[in-house]
Amino acid sequence: MVPRYARPAMTAIWEPEARYRIWFEIEAHATQKLGELGVVPESGPKALWDWWSTGPAIDVAAIDAKEAVLKHDVIAFLDWVAEQVGPEARFMHQGMTSSDVLDTTLAVQLARASDILLEDLDALLAAIKRRALEHKYTPTIGRSHGIHAEPTTFGLKLAQAYAEFDRCKTRLVAARAEIATCAISGAVGTFANIDPSVEEYVAEKLGLTPEPVSTQVIPRDRHAMFFATLGVIASSIERLSIEVRHLQRTEVLEAEEYFSPGQKGSSAMPHKRNPVLTENLTGLARMVRSAVTPAMENVALWHERDISHSSVERFIGPDATITLDFALARLTGVVDKLLVYPERMQKNLDRMGGLVHSQRVLLALTQAGITRDNAYRLVQRNAMKVWESDGQLSLLELLKQDPEVTAALSAEELEEKFNLDYHFKQVDRVFDRVFG
Numbered sequence: 558m559v560p561r562y563a564r565p566a567m568t569a570i571w572e573p574e575a576r577y578r579i580w581f582e583i584e585a586h587a588t589q590k591l592g593e594l595g596v597v598p599e600s601g602p603k604a605l606w607d608w609w610s611t612g613p614a615i616d617v618a619a620i621d622a623k624e625a626v627l628k629h630d631v632i633a634f635l636d637w638v639a640e641q642v643g644p645e646a647r648f649m650h651q652g653m654t655s656s657d658v659l660d661t662t663l664a665v666q667l668a669r670a671s672d673i674l675l676e677d678l679d680a681l682l683a684a685i686k687r688r689a690l691e692h693k694y695t696p697t698i699g700r701s702h703g704i705h706a707e708p709t710t711f712g713l714k715l716a717q718a719y720a721e722f723d724r725c726k727t728r729l730v731a732a733r734a735e736i737a738t739c740a741i742s743g744a745v746g747t748f749a750n751i752d753p754s755v756e757e758y759v760a761e762k763l764g765l766t767p768e769p770v771s772t773q774v775i776p777r778d779r780h781a782m783f784f785a786t787l788g789v790i791a792s793s794i795e796r797l798s799i800e801v802r803h804l805q806r807t808e809v810l811e812a813e814e815y816f817s818p819g820q821k822g823s824s825a826m827p828h829k830r831n832p833v834l835t836e837n838l839t840g841l842a843r844m845v846r847s848a849v850t851p852a853m854e855n856v857a858l859w860h861e862r863d864i865s866h867s868s869v870e871r872f873i874g875p876d877a878t879i880t881l882d883f884a885l886a887r888l889t890g891v892v893d894k895l896l897v898y899p900e901r902m903q904k905n906l907d908r909m910g911g912l913v914h915s916q917r918v919l920l921a922l923t924q925a926g927i928t929r930d931n932a933y934r935l936v937q938r939n940a941m942k943v944w945e946s947d948g949q950l951s952l953l954e955l956l957k958q959d960p961e962v963t964a965a966l967s968a969e970e971l972e973e974k975f976n977l978d979y980h981f982k983q984v985d986r987v988f989d990r991v992f993g
Contacts, residue, residue, distance in 0.1 A: 567879050661765070678725060689718075693988060740775045785852070801832060802835045925965040
């Protein structure tokens with residue numbers, strides 16, 4: 558985790574003290590249920606909760622010092638708690654194994670992280686929707702292969718982004734449900750030394766669902782799915798970020814990141830206004846996606862368990878969620894303050910002498926009785942003259958002077974094919990699909 562790209566609420570989930578607090582809650586709830594079942598005396602859970610009710614500070618340094626000697630983090634924690642609570646603490650961890658605590662804790666952390674990410678997505682969706690409605694009918698050029706294609710609207714560009722992030726939200730909701738499982742099943746997952754009702758009780762208390770069958774660890778296909786979902790969200794962030802970066806290029810300059818008073822773009826060139834935020838988002842997206850392959854590789858553990866996944870998850874759990882949280886918030890700010898230049902969009906639309914209307918002429922010629930191949934040839938030979946003139950010539954005027962074209966279409970019919978508004982007749986319908 559790099560503090561530069563971290564926000565406090567998400568970072569707090571992964572702090573050692575927060576992790577140890579979850580550990581205690583798991584142990585105390587399990588002991589509580591064991592007390593109700595008569596496996597341990599009721600004085601055991603009572604002593605734990607009485608100590609907890611005092612709001613004790615967790616001495617992370619002391620626990621870490623124990624681990625340095627014991628070489629086992631859960632035992633170090635249990636020993637430290639026993640020193641605080643007294644003899645009744647011996648009833649903790651009855652029939653449990655370390656993975657019961659570690660895996661269930663990770664589930665709680667990922668579920669809480671998901672809740673923050675879902676809030677982030679809601680904020681981003683709200684910003685995109687507002688700007689999409691603002692520019693619903695703002696004409697701009699659509700590009701394929703980076704080349705002028707046909708007219709669209711800036712609102713439609715943003716509507717596409719909204720739909721994409723809405724899908725991301727749906728996936729994350731499913732991924733959260735996938736990851737939010739509890740395993741309190743003991744060694745190799747047989748419940749031999751602990752009743753399944755303990756797992757059900759702990760799961761209910763922590764807002765999780767019981768893992769149907771665990772092999773001492775929660776199956777890592779769940780985690781692979783979760784981190785793959787984060788990777789897809791990161792890719793969607795990069796997609797919209799790259800669009801902004803392209804639109805901010807000097808030769809295009811149809812939109813750009815907000816440039817605040819006093820901001821400087823270059824240490825050497827005072828004129829620079831660089832898309833640094835969206836470039837940063839491209840980099841952050843790469844880091845989030847870097848967690849996906851290790852998560853996939855964690856699925857294949859030896860037999861009922863090994864710990865080859867453990868070190869990986871200590872990295873990717875905090876890093877991927879903290880980075881994605883920051884990236885979503887940053888993208889929301891970019892969208893919210895994005896500077897949009899409709900006049901430049903129109904200028905770029907007009908730059909190539911009407912070439913963007915070539916398909917309408919092609920279709921009109923075919924409907925007038927000319928074969929598609931010949932119609933394509935007629936339009937293309939005139940379009941290439943405009944292309945080679947760098948837009949100084951007019952496609953409409955050249956078509957009006959082409960006898961093969963005018964034999965099929967009148968000047969009035971040709972002029973109608975260059976009507977920009979024609980391309981926007983279905984905008985309302987698309988917006989209804991996206992925004993309801």
